[in-house]
Amino acid sequence: MSEITAPTLTVLLLVLAAEFVNGWTDAPNAIATVVSTRVLRPSTALLMATGLNIAGAFSGIAVAQVIGKGIVKAEVINLPTIAGAMLGIIVWSTLAWWRGLPTSESHALVAGLTGAGLATAGPGVLLWEGWRKVLVGLVFSTFLGFFGGLLLTLVAGRLFYRARPRIVRQVFGRLQILSSAFMAYSHGSNDGQKFIGVFALTLYLGGVQPEFAIPYWVILVCAVVMGMGTAVGGWRIIRTMGLRLTKLEPFHGFCAETSAAATIELASQLGIPLSTTHTINTAIMGVGATRRLSAVRWGVGREIVTAWILTFPAAALIAWAASWTLKLFWGQ
Numbered sequence: 001m002s003e004i005t006a007p008t009l010t011v012l013l014l015v016l017a018a019e020f021v022n023g024w025t026d027a028p029n030a031i032a033t034v035v036s037t038r039v040l041r042p043s044t045a046l047l048m049a050t051g052l053n054i055a056g057a058f059s060g061i062a063v064a065q066v067i068g069k070g071i072v073k074a075e076v077i078n079l080p081t082i083a084g085a086m087l088g089i090i091v092w093s094t095l096a097w098w099r100g101l102p103t104s105e106s107h108a109l110v111a112g113l114t115g116a117g118l119a120t121a122g123p124g125v126l127l128w129e130g131w132r133k134v135l136v137g138l139v140f141s142t143f144l145g146f147f148g149g150l151l152l153t154l155v156a157g158r159l160f161y162r163a164r165p166r167i168v169r170q171v172f173g174r175l176q177i178l179s180s181a182f183m184a185y186s187h188g189s190n191d192g193q194k195f196i197g198v199f200a201l202t203l204y205l206g207g208v209q210p211e212f213a214i215p216y217w218v219i220l221v222c223a224v225v226m227g228m229g230t231a232v233g234g235w236r237i238i239r240t241m242g243l244r245l246t247k248l249e250p251f252h253g254f255c256a257e258t259s260a261a262a263t264i265e266l267a268s269q270l271g272i273p274l275s276t277t278h279t280i281n282t283a284i285m286g287v288g289a290t291r292r293l294s295a296v297r298w299g300v301g302r303e304i305v306t307a308w309i310l311t312f313p314a315a316a317l318i319a320w321a322a323s324w325t326l327k328l329f330w331g332q
Helices: 007-027 032-036 044-056 064-068 079-098 103-120 128-159 164-206 218-233 237-243 250-270 277-290 296-329
Strands: none
Touching: 007 079, 007 103, 007 164, 007 218, 032 044, 032 164, 032 250, 032 277, 044 164, 044 218, 064 128, 064 164, 064 250, 079 103, 079 164, 079 296, 103 128, 103 164, 103 218, 103 277, 103 296, 128 250, 128 277, 164 218, 164 237, 164 250, 164 277
């Protein structure tokens, strides 16, 4: 391993800053419902989410490989490209977090790499294979999330139709601890890997590593930084998802978390980078819709969806401008 230069260290710190932002805007998805249903206290849920996010990040590198070398051509981008992409993510996601909106760091990352890559080398920098997986991830997160939550709620409701409400709450209160743990682990296995891939790509572009590779220490550093972000700023997103979108009981929280986590884990095993934000939000909407359509606060849902739609152009534009400006001063 070669020595880390000051420019490379600067970009690595920007990657970790973006991972920190990911922690406070995206990782709270894993524990929003278990906190809102009061099954776990926020401090306990945050501790669990941090540990299982780290464990999930160690579960594989398929998603990290796609992000690191499947979105843009690694051989034609440079350190200003990565720096611009990270600035696009940090600026846009922080603005959305301030409004309490759970943006997709997956889409912000893809958009940021795309915008910065276009500023560096034009349209030829894009790789269709990686984008194809991103588009497949959109289908996974939106449709499997919503209908998975809806169907699981209907099936579980049928099985416990005659049970007393107190018994249902006790049973699913315990089960929701397991489902939130599954959700936290699956978040780490997909979202946790994305910035790991960018961190490894930065080491390669900075000449620290002779080829694109993902050492275990990179996984550990990124996962811990993400956990720190969750602990510092996760409550705004937890409030939006767990309290404002629809009223949740442990039964509903279990169904939403289980269907979302299963979808995310399937995508991780297939190397598909999807949005955990989309997945758990649509699962919550699906669960809420089983009671009645009016049980979902669609005005809040509309705000969330608007933030999703704006993420691609906003993060890409900010990243393009940042990368273009940095290129002037960086000399690359």
